[in-house]
Each structure stands twice: as structure tokens, then as C-alpha cells.
Amino acid sequence: LRTGIPEVVYGKGKGEKQIVEATLKLAERNGVALATKIENIKRVERKLKEYNLNNYIVKINRVGKTLSIRKKDYKIKKFGCVGIITAGTSDIPIAEEAIETLNLMGINYIKAYDVGIAGVHRLFPYLKRMLSSKVSCIIAIAGMEGALPSLVSSLVDVPVIGVPTSTGYGIKITPLLTMLHSCSPGLAIVNIDNGFGAAVFAGLIVKNLLREVHD
Amino acid sequence: LRTGIPEVVYGKGKGEKQIVEATLKLAERNGVALATKIENIKRVERKLKEYNLNNYIVKINRVGKTLSIRKKDYKIKKFGCVGIITAGTSDIPIAEEAIETLNLMGINYIKAYDVGIAGVHRLFPYLKRMLSSKVSCIIAIAGMEGALPSLVSSLVDVPVIGVPTSTGYGIKITPLLTMLHSCSPGLAIVNIDNGFGAAVFAGLIVKNLLREVHD
Amino acid sequence: LRTGIPEVVYGKGKGEKQIVEATLKLAERNGVALATKIENIKRVERKLKEYNLNNYIVKINRVGKTLSIRKKDYKIKKFGCVGIITAGTSDIPIAEEAIETLNLMGINYIKAYDVGIAGVHRLFPYLKRMLSSKVSCIIAIAGMEGALPSLVSSLVDVPVIGVPTSTGYGIKITPLLTMLHSCSPGLAIVNIDNGFGAAVFAGLIVKNLLREVHD
Amino acid sequence: LRTGIPEVVYGKGKGEKQIVEATLKLAERNGVALATKIENIKRVERKLKEYNLNNYIVKINRVGKTLSIRKKDYKIKKFGCVGIITAGTSDIPIAEEAIETLNLMGINYIKAYDVGIAGVHRLFPYLKRMLSSKVSCIIAIAGMEGALPSLVSSLVDVPVIGVPTSTGYGIKITPLLTMLHSCSPGLAIVNIDNGFGAAVFAGLIVKNLLREVHD
Amino acid sequence: LRTGIPEVVYGKGKGEKQIVEATLKLAERNGVALATKIENIKRVERKLKEYNLNNYIVKINRVGKTLSIRKKDYKIKKFGCVGIITAGTSDIPIAEEAIETLNLMGINYIKAYDVGIAGVHRLFPYLKRMLSSKVSCIIAIAGMEGALPSLVSSLVDVPVIGVPTSTGYGIKITPLLTMLHSCSPGLAIVNIDNGFGAAVFAGLIVKNLLREVHD
Amino acid sequence: LRTGIPEVVYGKGKGEKQIVEATLKLAERNGVALATKIENIKRVERKLKEYNLNNYIVKINRVGKTLSIRKKDYKIKKFGCVGIITAGTSDIPIAEEAIETLNLMGINYIKAYDVGIAGVHRLFPYLKRMLSSKVSCIIAIAGMEGALPSLVSSLVDVPVIGVPTSTGYGIKITPLLTMLHSCSPGLAIVNIDNGFGAAVFAGLIVKNLLREVHD
Amino acid sequence: LRTGIPEVVYGKGKGEKQIVEATLKLAERNGVALATKIENIKRVERKLKEYNLNNYIVKINRVGKTLSIRKKDYKIKKFGCVGIITAGTSDIPIAEEAIETLNLMGINYIKAYDVGIAGVHRLFPYLKRMLSSKVSCIIAIAGMEGALPSLVSSLVDVPVIGVPTSTGYGIKITPLLTMLHSCSPGLAIVNIDNGFGAAVFAGLIVKNLLREVHD
Amino acid sequence: LRTGIPEVVYGKGKGEKQIVEATLKLAERNGVALATKIENIKRVERKLKEYNLNNYIVKINRVGKTLSIRKKDYKIKKFGCVGIITAGTSDIPIAEEAIETLNLMGINYIKAYDVGIAGVHRLFPYLKRMLSSKVSCIIAIAGMEGALPSLVSSLVDVPVIGVPTSTGYGIKITPLLTMLHSCSPGLAIVNIDNGFGAAVFAGLIVKNLLREVHD
Numbered sequence A, B, C, D, E, F, G, H: 001l002r003t004g005i006p007e008v009v010y011g012k013g014k015g016e017k018q019i020v021e022a023t024l025k026l027a028e029r030n031g032v033a034l035a036t037k038i039e040n041i042k043r044v045e046r047k048l049k050e051y052n053l054n055n056y057i058v059k060i061n062r063v064g065k066t067l068s069i070r071k072k073d074y075k076i077k078k079f080g081c082v083g084i085i086t087a088g089t090s091d092i093p094i095a096e097e098a099i100e101t102l103n104l105m106g107i108n109y110i111k112a113y114d115v116g117i118a119g120v121h122r123l124f125p126y127l128k129r130m131l132s133s134k135v136s137c138i139i140a141i142a143g144m145e146g147a148l149p150s151l152v153s154s155l156v157d158v159p160v161i162g163v164p165t166s167t168g169y170g171i172k173i174t175p176l177l178t179m180l181h182s183c184s185p186g187l188a189i190v191n192i193d194n195g196f197g198a199a200v201f202a203g204l205i206v207k208n209l210l211r212e213v214h215d
């Protein structure tokens, strides 16, 4: 039914055994599976050694705190392109979570990290490259004052998906509110730290390119 | 630069003269213009009579509280399709604001009003029709408990844009929170009552169909 | 006075010794007793071995984090029926807390776990079975966006008791607000994670069946 | 499907014409209908004079701000009993809204107004009378500090439905929070000022008496 | 200047050495001193053994988490009387903190623990005893729904000082709001868990009895 | 029972007729009565002319928005003294509400208006006069940042009752929070704008002087 | 004492007579005075005609909603310079309030309106001009998402004073939070809509230039 | 570009190795660097021993939880002066963080600790000294009720930068709100605990003295 959306194991609060086995089971069934928000990634790495994974391609993303498992005979055809931008370095884990999700959906991406409002001159060349690569949308990830997605949206003509993050200090709801109140139309958001959700949403936008058009 | 996004006059707090003249000025410049959230729509209707509008097509949407002005020689080519769904009847003004925005962007739409969670059986045939019409995305508008977008997103494979509304009673932030915490990926949201923003975002998704693809 | 409501020990913040002895004391006095929200259930299990419990039936529910103690000669007559539904798997501990409470009150139940809005087709057969079993009410437990109780209430004609949970991620008050703002009448709620309170309330509804009626 | 729950017109924000016609239309279809939260009750009274209502029994409740319309040939059989208690006089409109809802559902009731915590000695004889009349549940309505439902629940063995009100002054969410955090099990709540919802819930509890029992 | 108010060391976040030496220093200077909110009371007990305290009377209150130090030659004359009431057993630590403060101020007290709204019949005899003992005011301490101070205030003619507590579960601000919105005049409050502040305030009320009167 | 506390009519949301008659009825019964928070004081003044009030002493306080009615043969003996301080001029209505309450309780007072933190040098002579007049407590009323009660409490040895006000601009809960978090013990508070409650509390403190002492 | 800070009359909630006379009285005393936040500026204009103002220079700022009154013989020497920037057109009233305050303090200014993040290219030339004019600081005023001050601060080396505004729609606290959480040091803020406070603060910074330096 | 503002490493959540190397790298590049909010300062001290730091001057501030590194051949010329005031002893770490920042910017300072509203007489001589030393501004740091900056601002004629702290107990947002709502103009604030930001802002004010003036 809902083809193309990877099923995920939400890792927070789960033990390494539970994570590994749940992810394997999903991969067994669907060909591919993802675990996100893994709290102790090292323990998961060690745990994996106890399993016979000859028929699988296993990938740990330590920064993104994800585990991806894919059957060797399950092919993912790459297609389309999206941009991924972070304001600061502390937003990178959420970007990496999004990237692993895109990988499983077979979506290409261009990334630009640490190009937030405090170093805004670094942003422009990246945006240019994304637009010339015909990205279908841009995922913009920011914590602190969360102003980056609004700025990006005012500069480009593709949909921008804002992801507020809880990294950094202060009142956690701030970047969420900032993004919601953007005066630049063309921006929609997902929940705090929801890199996975942003990537699925982006993937569904890209999938439109495979559709015929109603005219 | 940001082609295809209609410029708008935000009507709240503005007098009828200010609204009419600002909208006319934008239409003069861009070929087309929109005013939204007009508080006294009747006064605007009366005011319009004082102007020579022979070269314009003028449209008042009383429910949506919008005014659209288009130069007669400015053509809008229709393209693509999006779905628009409201949970209740009190969400319709926001849907109509979105529709007027889509009209100016030249996007086709299919609408389904009052198909919220309390009468959920009415929802299914509409969703089917939207999917078979190859909508690129669905705008789902809901107040009160705000559960509809989450349900829609769990049933379809296209991106869903949730719009929480302030209509109905109670704590105004409720449907916003509900939509943010949806456990169904494929849903992103705009701010409370932002029908305009949802439509622009949807329009940008549709515009992707005009793009060549990076493979 | 308040017959039929089991006295409980609230386990959070209490040591294993305190929990065991308080529960035993209540069981001694009332024939039956319950401890809920036990933080270290394993320590309680070990502690129990130090006591002579020959005259008691002792039950640990590891998922529900409860301890029930009943005197062997204290009989509980089963009566009536309620439904218990959870949206996700992470809501199960709260459901199990409710079930242990129902057990002590002598109320039958039918349960349906993991039938939330993201997999809504699984919900319908369960509801049908509950209604044909003449449940007096349904306890609907959900975290995240908390939309399930509202949906259930719109589909059935018995009272629905919503229990928001704090499991999952995000702003903890979300499912509480969602349930309060349900547009479907026939839904009332208890506090976040209060499986015990929901079960007592359900039990009191069932007890009405033992009453004569005022006509 | 959902038999026995009256359909209602939510009056807030609606004009007198809209209210009268919507209610009439529902009464035409279902035999009976209710409009609640009418902001200008006098205008509705006057408006009604413009219609031929010979086949209807029309009732305005000025305090409860409701309009009930019933076809003369639609009979409502009275059944069961519930208690209705308010803490202060300013909570009475919500109680009257509940009562008009109960009337349409055919539920008997016993009421006790202004028996809140500041005059608690007045409460006891009313509770006694309710219990001896075998009420199936009690609706307890309170604003300000909202402590009454918790007290009632600690004194009786039937389910108590708390209704926080927004009357009085101060932070409107206070009585809602108080009721949610009651340390007396046997209490569930509906949203602020939701007299209608409380009555429907109570009516569904009473309807259980018509059910056969699963043993 | 501010005679009669004991200087205190606020223990939270402080190590045992810091607590003991700061308290000793104040006792040295003022004759008497108090440390409150001690997180590791056992370590403080052990630490005290390293000091020569022959000239001091030292008192640890394990429940109240306080340390009092008084010079042997510093006399405290007992005077007046206040009442201290807690709703639950988990509010007792705050009551004990208040009592140790009263002790240093030389104020007599009558205490009544666990007499909250869920067991309200236990409250009345205690109130009677307090009033016949001519208490100058009553400190009423409650968590959860926080309704007790309001009830007490409606039953007595002396000032009631409400102390909301953070013990128990749920939204911590609830009992604070409940007490602020009491509809019974004669109640004022201090901050959450501030047993010390309530006792100082009560002590200042008692001290009025030593004043001559302006007529 | 609760002797000495005047019964009051809360004027907000009530019409002039309702206010006048409710107050008269209470005065008839108790000898004396007060109405507070009267929204249209002029209409109440006019309304009063329609009644025969020969046996009453009637007092309107336009600033305090109160109406006091006293039977001519009801004597109030003056006793004790309290201080009343406001930070700004916009806090004066709340102070006047408190004063009218004190008048009915027969309590003397000394007032000092507009002596807030922005003109703090004006505060000191007033405090000196209050202390030398042996006030039993001080009511300190402040809006905006609400810092005055904390400062007063740090300078005097009598209980200080803080009253946060909603006058001025900004986030209304600010002065309430400021007062609750005072680092100066000897301060307790009542709810926002509750001049009446503060005065009743102060009156109960003064009444202690009539009590015999427990030693 | 506090030389150079104009005394102001806060106009909100005050009648035209009260505003005019209070401002005149301050001007009489200090040579100069300001009234801000005047709700009905037209009535104030008319009221002024009733007074003999021959010895005064009177200025109404309709956009800024201020009234300034200066004695003809009171000279204000112009000195220093500050920048004033607004994000949108709806922030202009707050900017004008600030400008009138600067005028009375004798501070020069350079202004740039409607240069927010949605039209960010317009911002740069203004900043350049301000820096080359040696402004001592910049006042940056923004509503909606409030991102402008943060961006400005990241581009300049002078202190930036952020003023969040309540204009526009949505959750009013958003721009305040955005500015507080700026990741660009060099930004401090005043309260929502406080143009007056920002200008006084800026004026005090400029006054430093008149000081000798401690080295 | 942004000369004179030290680049900082935000230490929270970072390991000792990451902190030391990031700070060293910045010092290498800029001549000077700072790390703030170091959670385990002892581990950083130990870690530093593993590096050859002959060419650097290294300074650990244990109270301020900072690490400063400066190249030996990088000279900082001292200039100007600012005041630094704390309300309590628990605010000192934030003051020390500010001081280390000022040190790197080459700004002189005068400090006054623990002179809050509870011991306000201690404040006056310090303020006098600061004013006679011609400070360009004052940083006022306070937790709890946060009233100190408002008081200071009402007593001096230089800009005051308020820093709310999260130390002490209670609702963390209280001192922030207090400072924002100050009725004394001349006060602007930075975010909670942002000693670094306050110091940079103060440093930029001082730098104005090096500018020529626009007249």
C-alpha cells in the first residue's frame, strides 16, 4: 500500500538486542529497514557481531545514530535529488538521520552543513548548486533561533521543509515557533528533531516525478 | 526571481481603501494579486465600485475572505492537481483561502469538505478519487483535535500538508500539536490558519513536474 | 464505604521493601492489594522471596510494572466486560496496569493492542467483537498525537475513557489536549499514564449493572 | 448507528437565522435537535416567531443558552438517573446545558447547585439523596480552583464526570488541571465548559442498564 | 535588624563539607542556624563526626532533610502556636522542614499529617484541636490537586498559608494554581515546596502577639 | 461561623441591578456587604437612586470599583493597623479595593502609593512610619516586574502579603512569578488583582491580637 | 539624577484629557515630555486645540502614536548617531516611537524600513551606510519570526538592540524567543513593542561618547 | 570582519579532548580563544597536560567553567571599563564567564558580588565606585526573582545589561520575565545564563569610545 516508505524502529528507550532484532525482522520482510535515535550505538555495533548477516548489507551511521539493514538481493534504484542544509554543526546528526532515510528510499541528495545565519555568506554558493542540480525540495535544519529555513525559503523557488532541532541551549520550542511564523511562503515543517519525517516527506515529493500529470 | 508565487496583501488590520489599492498596485505590477484575511469583506466590495476596473477581472470570495485581481490580458495556464480536505465546516474559510491562492498559481484542485474523524466513512471515496486523479499532494485542514491530517497521511502515498485552524473552541494550539506529533510520516505543517502558505507550498510541489530530473 | 475500589501503593519513588510491605499490609486488611508504577520490578521480585507468602496469591506483571497480592481465601467474582485498546506498542504498559486493576475489581475485559490511527484497518474487527460482547465501556490508550480515542468514540455507542500516555517523544501534553478537544461526544479522560484511574472508572461503570434502576 | 446521541448545533459564532434553521433541519430529520452556546438568545427567540412551528415543541433555556426542538410525534421515554452538581452559581449555565442534553436523551436527573468547597456542609444531604435514588453517575461542575469533583469522587462509589468551567476569574486552565490530578480514583473529565459532552457521556453510562451482561 | 528569622543554608547542589561549614559559621555568628533541602543527608551525618561540636546542639531531621545547629548557651523561648497540616504522606518532608524552622524561631506547633481531601473525615477533629489551642495560623501543605488549603481556609477563621508541593506525579504547577484560585478568602501561598518560607511567614504572624496595638 | 469576613458580590460580568440587589440583600442579612470589580460604576451609582436606602450608609469607591453598604445601626469598631503600598499609580485600584475590605472589617491602615522600585527613595520614610505605627503586616501591590514586595519584605520584620496586578503591559503572569520566587522569606501572595483576598488575609492576622496566647 | 532620559506618559488606557495634561505638566517641569502608545491619536489632536500652547512646540506622530511637547526655550543639542531598522511595514509604528524618543534625547539616527529576511538584499546597502556614518548601535525591530536582529548582529560590529513586535499574526512570544536565542553575540533585547525602551538604551550608549575614558 | 569578538567553543555536551583541541585550533588561528560552560573542568585540566603549550598562556577559571588560550605573542591592550554585579553567590559562575570574555576583549571591569535585593544596602557603595570610575555600562546578573537589574537601572545613567540565571530553584523563566518587564528604561537583556553574550555586548559598547563621532 504505502510503497516506498521504509519502516523504522524508533531506538530511544530500546535495548541493543531489541533494536537489532526488530530491524532485522523488518528487513527480512520488506527487503530494507532502518533504526533511528539509537542511544548506545556502540553496543548495537557489538551486538550485531552475534548475528549471521551474510545475506545483508549493514550500515551504522554513528553521527546520525542509525542502523540500516538491506538484503543483498534488494536493489534500490537512485532517483531525483533533494538538498539538505544545517545551520550549525550540532544539527548534523539530524541531517544524517534524514540522509540515511533518503538512502533507503533511493533519493539522491546534496548536502551543505554549518551554513546558518551567523555565517550566511557561505550559504549562497550551496543554494546555487542545489538549484542548478534541480533539487525537488530542500530540507533545512536549525536549532537555536531557527532562522535559516525562513531565509532559504525566501531565496529559492522549491518547497523548503524546516526541521527544528533541540540541540544547543535554551527554550527548546524556539526554532519550531520561528519556522512556523516565517513570513516567507514556501516553508512547511515537521516536529523537533524529526529528520526521518522530513526525509520521508521529501521522498514523497520526489516520487511525484514518476507520476503522470493531470492537465 | 521567485516566479509563480503570487504576492499578497495581508488584510487583517487594514482598511478597505488600503486593501483595494495595495492589491490593485500589485496586480498592476505582476498581472495578478491576492488579498487575504479581509475582516470586512462587504466594505471592500462596496469600495471596489469606486474604481475603474475595466481592464481587470475581480473576484471576491466571501467565505474565504479574499479578493483576487487579475489583468484581463494576464493568462494563467492550469497545470497539475492537488487535493483539499477539511475536517469540519468551520475549516472551510481556510480551504477557500487556499483555493484562491491555487487559482492564481494555476493549479487544479479536488476538494472534499466536512469529512473529519467524526464522519470518517465519508472520507474514503474522496481519497480514492484524489489518488486516481494523480494529485501531487493533499492539503488537510482541521481544528478541534486536529486528527484528520494524520489519518489521511496514513492512508495515502503523497505528501500531506496539515493546516491547523483556530476555529471551534478550546486551546488554540491543540490541532497544531496533534499534527506535529503524528506517528504517520509523510505529513508536514504550516502555521495555524495559514491556508495561503499551504497553497503556495503545494503549488511549489506541483511545479516540480515542470522540472527535468537528475538521475 | 467505597467498596470495590482496590487500594493501591503508588510505586514511583519507593524502595522495594517499602512497596512489598505496604502492599502486603493492604492485602492483609482488605483481602487484596495492588502496587503500580514500580520502577525496579526485578528487585521487588527478589525481595518477595524473603517473605512467607503461603497464604497469598502473588502476581508480578513485568510489562505493567505492577504487583498484586491476594489472600487465598479472598474470592473475586468475575462480572461484566470492558474493552481495552492501545494505539501503539509503547502504550501497552499502561494497558497492563489497567488490566491488573480490573482483575482485582473482578471485571472481564477484551484487549486490542497496537491498533492506532497508522494501522486503522486493524481496529474495526476488534471494535466489532467488543460491541458484540456487550462491553460497558472502552478504555482507549494513546500517546504521540493521541487521536485514537476520538476515532473510537465516533464509531461506538458506549462511553470511551481516553488515557493519554507519555511514551514516545515530543511535547508530553499533546495527546491529553487532543483527547480533550475531541469533536466526538462520548469521550472522557483521565490524567497522563493513569491506567489505574481509567480502570477504576470503568469498573464503577460496570458496577451500575448491579444496581436497580430508577424509572 | 450512534443511536441516542442528539445531534447538536454549536451556536457560538453563528447568527440567529443560521441557528434556527440548522436546528430545525436536524429536528426534521432526527425527530429532535439541540443548539448550544447561543450567544444572543433573545434574537433567537424573536427569530423563532417567523417560523411555523405547529408540529414542534420548542424550548429555550435562557440560562443554559440552548434551544431544543422536538417533533410533537417524537416520544422520548424517560429512563435511569444521573446527579448534577455545581460548585458555584456561575457554573449553572453549564449545568443547564447538560440538563437539556439529558432531556433529549430521556435521562432523569437530580440537581444540586452552589454546593462547592466554600460551603461544603450543604453538599452532603444532596449526595445522600442522589445515592439513594441510585444515580448511575454524577456530573460535577466547577470553576475557580475546581476542587469539588475530587471531593465528590472521594465520597461516592459511582463514576464522577468532572466539568471544569471558565467562569470566574484567573488562569482558565486551573480547574482542568485540578481535576486531572485528583488523588481520588473514580473521576474522569471532559473539556472546559463542555456540559453537552458530559451529559452525552453520562447518558451512555445509563444506557448500559439496557444491555444484557457478559458474565 | 531582621530579628527572629533564622539564617539558612540552601542545601541543594551543595556538598556535605560546604553545608556543614556554612551552617556552623552561621550558628557561630547568630547562635543558631539551619540547612535545608540537603540532598545526601547521610553524608552530612558522617561529615559532622569530623568536627568538635561540644558547644553545640546538633539535630538532623532525615525526613525533612534539614540540619539545625544551636549553641548550647543560646536559649530559644517557646511562644505562640501554629497548625501544620499535610494532605498526603509524601508532603511530610516539607512539613518537617517547616517544623525545624519553627523550632529555631521558638514557635509551638500542632501537626496533622495525611488528612487530605481523599480522607476528609480525618481532618475535622484536628482542625477543632488547633482552633481550641488558639493557633495564630495554619500551614496547609498539599501536592496532586492541591485542594486541601482551600477547604481548610473555608472551615477556619485564622489565616491559612498554602504550600504547594512537587511530590506525586503530573504537572508540577497544578497545586500552586489550585491554591491561588481558591474561592475561600483567608488563604495566601508561598512557592512550591517552600516549607521554610511558610514557617518564617507563620513565625512573623505569631510575633505580632508581642507587639502593642494601635487602636 | 466565619465571623468578621465580609461577604462580597463579585461584580465582573454582572449588571447594575444584579449588583445592587445582591449587595443589599447581603447587607440586610449581615449588617454589611461589599461588591467588588464593578465594571460600570456609574450605572451602579444611578441605579442606587431607585432604592430607598434611608437605613443604610452607602459608599461608592470609583477608583477601587467597589460598592459598600452598611446598616446604620451596624457598628464597626476600629482595631489594629496594616500597611498598604503600591509600586505604581496603576496599582491603586487594587489598593482601594483592599482598603474598602479593611474598612468593613474595622481594620486601620496606613497607605503609601507609587513608591515602586523606579522611585525607591520615596519608599523608606513610609516603611519607617508603618513600623513605628506597629502595623501587623504590610500589603504590597505591584504590576510590571513586581519586585516591590520582595524588597519590602527584605526591609521589614512583619509579614508581607504580595498582590501581583495585571495593570500595565506585557505578560500578565510576570509579577506573580517574581513574588513567588522572592529570595526574602516573610512574603506570601494571593492571586493576581486579588485586593479583597489580601485584605481579608491581613484582617485575619490582625484579629490574632484579640486572641489569648498559648505559651 | 537620571539626566537625559525623557519622562514619558504611557498612553494606553488613558483618556485624551489625561494624556494632554500629564504631558504638558512634565514638559512644564522638565522642558520636554513625551506620551507614547496613544490609542486615539485623533482625539488627542483635537483636545490640544483647547489649550494655549504658544510657548511650546507640539508634535504628533500619527504612525508612532506619540505626542511630544517641548518648551520653545528648551534647546536640544543633536549628538551621535544610531541606526533603526524594521523587518516589515507593520513594525514601523514601533520604530517611530523610538525615533520620537531619540529626538527628545538629541540623538541623530539613520532609518531603514521593510528590509526583513524576506527581502534581505535590500538590507546590505543600508547597513553599509550606517556603519560608514559611525552609528554607535543599531535598533532592529521585527515581528513574525523575528530573525532580522540576529542577522544584522552577525553582519556588524556595533551593539544591536532587538525589539520584538506583536504586529502580524500568530503566537506573540515568537520573535522575543527568536531574538533571545540568537547564535550571534552582540545582541540584547527589550520587551515586546518597547520602542521607547530601546531608544533610551541606545541613547545611553551614545552618551558614553561624552564620557572620559578609564584606561 | 567582526574584529574584537573572541570566537568561543560552547563546552556543554562536549568531551575534554574535543574542547581542548577546538580551543587550541581557534587560538592558533585568531591569537586567542575561549571555551565556556565546560561540564567537567577537572578532566579538561588533566587533558591539557598532554599538549605542548609552551607558546600559549592557558587559563582555567574553575568557577566560571571556562578555558582561555592566548598565544604568547598576541597582545591585548586594556581599554575602557564596565561594571559587573551579581545578586547572589550562585550567580557568580555566570559573572566569571563574562569576566573571562571581557579579559579576551581587553576590557577593564569592576565587580560586586552578592549585592542583591535581600541585602540592598551593600549595593550603593559599589554603584558609586563604578560611576566614579566611568564605567560605560553595567552587567547585572540575577536568578530567583531577578529584581536587581531593574533596581540598578533605576539608580544609574549608563546602560544596564540584565542576565537572568537558572541557578537557585523554581520556575526558570522567572528572572527573564522580571527583567523584560522592568519599568525602568535603560535595561536590555540577553538569554538565561548568557554571561558570554552580555560581555560581548558590553565590549561592543566600550568599543564605541574608539570611534569618531557624527555630530
Ligand SMILES: Nc1ncnc2c1ncn2[C@@H]1O[C@H](COP(=O)(O)O)[C@@H](O)[C@H]1O
Pocket (backbone or CB within 6 Å): A183, A184, A185, B008, B009, B010, B011, B036, B037, B097, B193, B194, B195, B196, B197, G089, G090
Ligand atoms: N493568509 C495569510 N496567511 C499567512 N501569511 C500571509 C497571508 N496572507 C499574506 N501573508 C503574508 O503576509 C505578507 C504580506 O503582508 P503585508 O505586506 O502586511 O500585506 C506576505 O509576504 C505574505 O507572506
Ligand SMILES: Nc1ncnc2c1ncn2[C@@H]1O[C@H](COP(=O)(O)O)[C@@H](O)[C@H]1O
Pocket (backbone or CB within 6 Å): C008, C009, C010, C011, C036, C037, C097, C193, C194, C195, C196, C197, D183, D184, D185, E089, E090
Ligand atoms: N498508577 C497510578 N496512577 C495514578 N494514581 C495512582 C496510581 N497508583 C496509585 N495511585 C493513587 O495514589 C494513591 C496511593 O499513593 P501512595 O499512598 O503514595 O502509595 C492512591 O490513593 C491512588 O489513588
Ligand SMILES: Nc1ncnc2c1ncn2[C@@H]1O[C@H](COP(=O)(O)O)[C@@H](O)[C@H]1O
Pocket (backbone or CB within 6 Å): E008, E009, E010, E011, E036, E037, E097, E193, E194, E195, E196, E197, F183, F184, F185, H089, H090
Ligand atoms: N527550603 C527553602 N526554601 C526556600 N528558600 C530557602 C530555603 N532554604 C533557604 N532558602 C533561601 O535561600 C537563601 C540561602 O541560600 P544560599 O546562600 O545559597 O545558602 C536564604 O536567603 C533563604 O531565603
Ligand SMILES: Nc1ncnc2c1ncn2[C@@H]1O[C@H](COP(=O)(O)O)[C@@H](O)[C@H]1O
Pocket (backbone or CB within 6 Å): F089, F090, G008, G009, G010, G011, G036, G037, G097, G193, G194, G195, G196, G197, H183, H184, H185
Ligand atoms: N512605549 C513604552 N514602552 C514601554 N514602557 C513605557 C512606554 N512608555 C512609557 N513607558 C514606561 O511607563 C512609565 C509611565 O507610566 P505612567 O505613569 O502610567 O504614564 C514610565 O516610567 C516608562 O518607563
Ligand SMILES: [Mg+2]
Pocket (backbone or CB within 6 Å): A152, A153, A154, A155, A156, A157, A158, A184, A185, A186, B002
Ligand atoms: Mg521560497
Ligand SMILES: [Mg+2]
Pocket (backbone or CB within 6 Å): A002, B152, B153, B154, B155, B156, B157, B158, B184, B185, B186
Ligand atoms: Mg502518507
Ligand SMILES: [Mg+2]
Pocket (backbone or CB within 6 Å): C152, C153, C154, C155, C156, C157, C158, C160, C184, C185, C186, D002
Ligand atoms: Mg461514541
Ligand SMILES: [Mg+2]
Pocket (backbone or CB within 6 Å): C002, D152, D153, D154, D155, D156, D157, D158, D184, D185, D186
Ligand atoms: Mg468515588
Ligand SMILES: [Mg+2]
Pocket (backbone or CB within 6 Å): E152, E153, E154, E155, E156, E157, E158, E160, E184, E185, E186, F002
Ligand atoms: Mg478561612
Ligand SMILES: [Mg+2]
Pocket (backbone or CB within 6 Å): E002, F152, F153, F154, F155, F156, F157, F158, F160, F184, F185, F186
Ligand atoms: Mg521581611
Ligand SMILES: [Mg+2]
Pocket (backbone or CB within 6 Å): G152, G153, G154, G155, G156, G157, G158, G184, G185, G186, H002
Ligand atoms: Mg554583531
Ligand SMILES: [Mg+2]
Pocket (backbone or CB within 6 Å): G002, H152, H153, H154, H155, H156, H157, H158, H184, H185, H186
Ligand atoms: Mg538607568
